[in-house]
Amino acid sequence: MSDERGEREEARLTRHAGLGDLELLTARYRDHAYALHTHDSYVFGVVVAGAEKLRINRQTYLAPAGSIIVVNPEDPHDGEKGCDAGWAYRTCYPSAELMREVAEDLELGHLPMFRQGIIEAPDLASDFVQAHRLAVAGRTMEAETAMLMALRGLTRRFADRSGRNPSPDDSEAARRFRLYRDLVEADLARAFDLGSLAETAGVTRFQVIRDFKRIAGMTPGQYLRDSRIRAASALMRAGKPLAEIAFETGFADQSHLTRLFKSMRGLSPGAFREAG
Template identity: 70%
Template sequence: MSDASEQKEREAARLTRHAGLGDLEMLAARYRDHAYALHTHPTYVFGVVVAGVEKLRIGRRNHLAPAGSIIAVNPEDPHDGEKGCAVGWAYRTCYPDVTLMGEIADDLGLRGLPMFAEGILQASDLARGFVRAHSLAGQPLEQEAAMLVVLRRLASRFGGCSGRIHASDGGEPIRRFRLYGELIEADLAAGFDLARLASAAGVSRFQVIRDFHRTAAMTPGQYLRDRRIRAASALMRTDMPLAEIAVATGFADQSHLTRVFKTIKGLSPGAWRGAPPRKATTSRK
């Protein structure tokens, strides 16, 4: 078997989207050598490891997730992932947005969005239900209902920590961090260095580093890369060519974007962009 064929055999990823669940992205993947770089999502992340072991950091905590484990990541929480054993891991994940989870919270009578205090959950019944719902390809109505039920059960059983994503919403570090974010978002293609951010906030470069670590649990460089990939992902929902997206979001060229994108998303921009939608069965207002 050639090296390319062996790599294809041991690593595979397929993404689909379900319009009836707010264009919910669902990924089924098997990885051995792939490693996710530290990144965030504006959405939740839920997944079930179906084989092997994943090693991952969520927020400031390190975890091992063996087969049968449920992974739960709150919006904006930094996380990564890599193999936790020699054979790697296989899993199914989905990325529900806050609108969908808010609908679930309303149905449960929660006062705010469900927040998950633990990143790795053990509940064999929910793990089986999640995998079943995820596997209902080609059955949009059945999949919509099954996924809603299992997400509601997850929120009901484990999502009791309601409130804001970040407990601290005031103070000078938070104010400065918001300023850094505004500067970066205003021109993602610009070259940034610590001195520029420090000058804007009136602090030292060391304070900038501390602010990112305290507030985002990321380095400034990790945060910048994360925001560039999120912006590139949004542009990939348009017809804009990948080469132009790369330039607009601060990457050297299309190949640079492709390399970094795969470390965050687990598949190439072309595969992510071409993921087939699953049509909604009812209209959504």
């Protein structure tokens, strides 16, 4: 975007082929608010103007200009303006495969995870913003080098070096949650209710609510909407018509899909599909 400190809301998504089609978002929001959602990728971003208020897992943060935002894969998060003027930021969404390459170069021996949702490191923030600018501009090798080094710097300094990867939760709640998840993913277009989820695990509707909160950090409804949007995103990348995607993923119609997609991804399905 030409003016990250301007007043008008803007969002532009680009993809960088040399980094595994890494998605890069350049955005300026004043009134937009992200609904709670997840990604199967990491999220790294730098606030370049204003401030963002966001929740990551169960913790709430305020990220002023200069802050680095870090979200691990599958961590539920949202976002809204943290000051009257809103916020502008540059973010990217590295895959686990890309971050594993970074970890291997650092000899971590495990996929990096980050305990801190907000990082204050002006030098790394500057490096990231510069790498992001190069990647968006399409300067292939220079951008590839700069972004890899920016991600390496963040990982080297702030990733959890204990050697712990998140281990599967073998609790009864986790076992039941896997049943709920499999039921939802088997037919996203189905009209689910708490009773159907409760029946598949042999528990009460109240227990279903508690299980989703404990394992996913979301209500059952939030989880279902997030699952549908993630599936819809994959179908958009494959070039399927939006009306068909809406039908297959359980939305009332194309406009319903469009509204919810923007609330979770920060841009319209059209802008998402046009990303080069």
